[in-house]
Amino acid sequence: MAIKVIIAGFKGKMGQAAYKMVLEDEELELIGLVDPFATEKNVAGVPVFTDKTDLTALEADVWVDFTTPAVAYENTKFALENGFAPVVGTTGFTAEQIDELKSLSARKALGGLIAPNFAIGAILLMQFAAQAAKYLPNVEIIELHHDNKKDAPSGTAIKTAELISETRQSLKQGATDEEELLAGARGAEVDGMRIHSVRLPGLVAHQEVIFGAQGEGLTLRHDSYDRISFMSGVNLGIKEVVKRQQLVYGLEQLL
Amino acid sequence: MAIKVIIAGFKGKMGQAAYKMVLEDEELELIGLVDPFATEKNVAGVPVFTDKTDLTALEADVWVDFTTPAVAYENTKFALENGFAPVVGTTGFTAEQIDELKSLSARKALGGLIAPNFAIGAILLMQFAAQAAKYLPNVEIIELHHDNKKDAPSGTAIKTAELISETRQSLKQGATDEEELLAGARGAEVDGMRIHSVRLPGLVAHQEVIFGAQGEGLTLRHDSYDRISFMSGVNLGIKEVVKRQQLVYGLEQLL
């Protein structure tokens, strides 16, 4: 039987992508849409609401939420209280709010997912990097982004380095008498590892983690071309939360 | 306290690399060398033997074996019977021999490792590929080798495809109306996946596993430049078998 899905914030860019993804998957059934900016009464036969309180009577399994930080916490709480397992891509939750929602979900015996990043490839890359670093402690990170990006290194690169640090033996890499003829050549340092940030027009968001050992190399690369990539993570989230009895934070908890 | 190591077959190419690796690691202590072709009585103070039966009195922890298929089974059995945990890189064991050695090791409560491939990077790549395929079922493999290689695809590529097949949903990839204007363009097919074999002078042994999904890509690449790469796997094997009570087959069992 298909999993019954509600999408909150369906008028936004991510909401629209989620709408399309749910419609195209036979294992999912779209039974309600909600957005305060909606003017239509239904879309392709699916009822549209502007106020979430009108959805309490719906018999849905999952509440997909791509709304705004201002309302996401209230929405998630509402979903859990009404028996919908939440799959939330909106950011801005505090640690306290997440803890509270976890407790609430456990009391309701409902699964749930709040995820700051739904790109499965990116999550897998971080996991694999941390795992490989146990055995291959020599590693450098190259992240490549479009040249409008202001900050370097990227948040993902720093996060990746931190995850690697948790599993690898601490190590100051490079030659002991290493010397930069030009400042910055060896990149930024995080716990003895080096991070390099490339910025060029045409690029979108890419990251390489390169491990080296005697006579061999292992390279992990993620290319992100479009936010549409988040949808495979949302799809996975929907199918996993219905099997679970507690909300989790981070898509990696479901892999 | 250092782990006491014997190396059998130390005159061969791999044995020599193992000898060097053990000497350079403070956590390991080389206490004996054996090779029927040895003519010296000791090397750098370490006693050299030509007959393994002369080593029964040695108090060693680990028996590293890079001998020949003809004697490796007997050597491994000998090691277990004399209380040395074997770490064996020689090939040619039958399934029955491996089972028998596992039983013997269990009775002796000794760890052990027989591994056809000691390159940690290659093993990690295969594991990661199988793991990623669960979530990203669209995948192709490109393997690149020097142009003296006779067979295509490589054994590693076929092995990787088989491991991927165990975890991913079966899927015929590519456009449904896909057409080869030139035969072979789309590569070899294994369970709906494609494998491409590149052969060029200068190359050594390389493999890329490329996953694609809506708006993103994940690429795993292993480069093998030299058999010296096996030594990090041998090192790991030595340090792991002393903690275990049964022999395993395949380095992946220790990761």
Add this chain to the structure above:
Amino acid sequence: MAIKVIIAGFKGKMGQAAYKMVLEDEELELIGLVDPFATEKNVAGVPVFTDKTDLTALEADVWVDFTTPAVAYENTKFALENGFAPVVGTTGFTAEQIDELKSLSARKALGGLIAPNFAIGAILLMQFAAQAAKYLPNVEIIELHHDNKKDAPSGTAIKTAELISETRQSLKQGATDEEELLAGARGAEVDGMRIHSVRLPGLVAHQEVIFGAQGEGLTLRHDSYDRISFMSGVNLGIKEVVKRQQLVYGLEQLL
């Protein structure tokens, strides 16, 4: 002084991109727009026409044409006759038409460009590949596209192989006793070279040309993410044709 530009077919996708590009470049001045589907009289102060014959009085230097195969030949002739150097991205010209337009341009002492591909990076890759093949005759091509692409190999890969064939010594690559354990593993063959076609969701249009020689490798890769990439070629075309006295076919003629 700025180069005065007319854009024909400005309502189409490419025409719109050209419109934006011209406006953003201080060295160019947009003085007229034409499109039979236009309903507005002017855009941002630039006059809009629906019939090209109304533009004969304009004092323009360059006629950029992104119309349709049905009218492109007539448009290009019209441009030359009225003193505008044409830069044409529309396809479908016959060899006779191109010859005729070259002759006409020479009589008028006007430069011009008809180009089937305006992506400078793709053109450079093909040129470099042909140049490298003179010295490094062992080469394979990997092209990677989204999995909706029906044909394999891509037209660009075949074109690249043909250009390489013109400069390299003929050579049957790979081991002489090479054997495919799985049919297609070694890819398609063009003049002894191999071409491999990868098809995965998420990919756009990518091509790698890999050269190998004793102890070294040279890899040329082009990534095409968006048709917007054509605009740097159009920009180059506009600035080059005003310096020339004859129309050329192919952007490579201006590099």
Add this chain to the structure above:
Amino acid sequence: MAIKVIIAGFKGKMGQAAYKMVLEDEELELIGLVDPFATEKNVAGVPVFTDKTDLTALEADVWVDFTTPAVAYENTKFALENGFAPVVGTTGFTAEQIDELKSLSARKALGGLIAPNFAIGAILLMQFAAQAAKYLPNVEIIELHHDNKKDAPSGTAIKTAELISETRQSLKQGATDEEELLAGARGAEVDGMRIHSVRLPGLVAHQEVIFGAQGEGLTLRHDSYDRISFMSGVNLGIKEVVKRQQLVYGLEQLL
């Protein structure tokens, strides 16, 4: 008819590689070997000398020189004076010496080559990079070497950046409000371009030059695995110098 070749310094590592390369090429005929450290009188029927003055009577076309900086200048002069076109891989010539040898070669109407780098792939990469930068001014360089390398960036990377600077419009790349959260993330700067140096065990010597433009990217990569790679350049040098009437400096002069 085969080109008759003498190899000076044939007992060294490069000399040995040259010896092997000449023997394997039917278009070349090895007619003399010279090395002060040689003890044999001939090798595979080819006469061996310890003193170059004993070779004046040989009817050779080309003098391949892999000796030492101390004698290379005298050797090259000797070769030219005796009618042998020199192909010299030894370093340490002063600019004055090179000028003098050029003049001498012109008087003798003999070709010749002195080259600090014989890796054709590396030379082609530098040429292509300079050529591409004319049209694609946004570029970054990543060079990757083994972790025993002391200096960063590599000499080749700096040389490549300088060659690029000669052809591209000067440009400060990256976002105007770019900010390094961790110092060094954006790499070293040369004329507005960025260079990143990766150092890992297992790597040999690799360089990537990445160009980005709206919607596209062009990447040039050279991998150097072994000094044996120099031999295709030496081979090319031998075949080119016999067609020429003056000595040149740098393999790029023959491409």
